[in-house]
Amino acid sequence: MGQVHVLKHPLIQHKLTYIRDKDTGTKEFRALVQEVAMLMAYEITRELPLADVSVTTPVSDAKTQVIAGKTLALIPVLRAGLGMLDGILNLIPNAKVGHVGLYRDPETLDPVEYYCKLPQHMEERDAIVVDPMLATGGSASAAISAIKKRGAVSVKLMCLVAAPEGIEKVKASHPDVDIYVAAVDKELNSHGYIVPGLGDAGDRLFGTR
Numbered sequence: 001m002g003q004v005h006v007l008k009h010p011l012i013q014h015k016l017t018y019i020r021d022k023d024t025g026t027k028e029f030r031a032l033v034q035e036v037a038m039l040m041a042y043e044i045t046r047e048l049p050l051a052d053v054s055v056t057t058p059v060s061d062a063k064t065q066v067i068a069g070k071t072l073a074l075i076p077v078l079r080a081g082l083g084m085l086d087g088i089l090n091l092i093p094n095a096k097v098g099h100v101g102l103y104r105d106p107e108t109l110d111p112v113e114y115y116c117k118l119p120q121h122m123e124e125r126d127a128i129v130v131d132p133m134l135a136t137g138g139s140a141s142a143a144i145s146a147i148k149k150r151g152a153v154s155v156k157l158m159c160l161v162a163a164p165e166g167i168e169k170v171k172a173s174h175p176d177v178d179i180y181v182a183a184v185d186k187e188l189n190s191h192g193y194i195v196p197g198l199g200d201a202g203d204r205l206f207g208t209r
């Protein structure tokens with residue numbers, strides 16, 4: 001059964017405050033989202049299995065460890081998930097990257113898939129779906145369904161801010177998926193925006209409004 005993890009590291013919470021601030025401009029917003037994504041990736045990868053290896057230092061042989069087994073696949077949900085990608089790749093540069101393109105229909109709030117391109121052998125990888133916002137949960141659920149349909153069996157979801165409704169939706173549609181968030185906010189407003197949230201993540205990242 002998947003768990004919900006709220007990552008309360010002080011650096012994550014501090015930076016999230018400035019991400020939420022309406023007066024934070026595009027350049028700083030983008031940098032902060034990358035930084036928080038990197039810090040969250042550090043927490044999420046805490047349990048990755050290690051394998052014993054040997055390495056020769058300038059002084060002697062050393063028995064040490066490297067990350068074992070399957071390669072990670074990072075799956076940003078377009079557009080806003082792209083804002084978190086480079087921060088995670090700073091820590092895990094060898095991860096493969098897939099993209100799922102979805103937008104919310106402004107009337108129905110239902111997700112509409114327009115693109116999906118994933119690394120090969122998804123069944124052998126640990127996938128991390130990344131999107132700053134988990135609002136109704138429709139987009140995240142659809143993104144996870146899209147990658148499971150293409151073979152993924154081990155999936156985690158990483159978001160900055162979640163609404164309780166979004167968490168419940170993902171738990172109901174994908175009970176196997178662990179959810180990692182920096183904050184769980186109070187509610188959704190009548191337009192499906194998270195309150196207090198941070199506004200429209202895609203528009204703030206890319207300066208489109």
Ligand code: PRP
Pocket residue numbers: 077078079080081102103104109111131132133134135136137138139140166192201202203
């Ligand atoms: C935002 C956000 C999520 C989705 C969350 O994307 O990045 O993908 O909304 O809402 P939900 O949980 O109710 O589905 P949006 O549809 O605005 O597209 P964009 O990233 O291209 O701006």
Ligand code: URA
Pocket residue numbers: 080133135192193194195197198199200201202
């Ligand atoms: N998408 C966003 O970008 N922000 C929200 O609050 C909800 C959905």
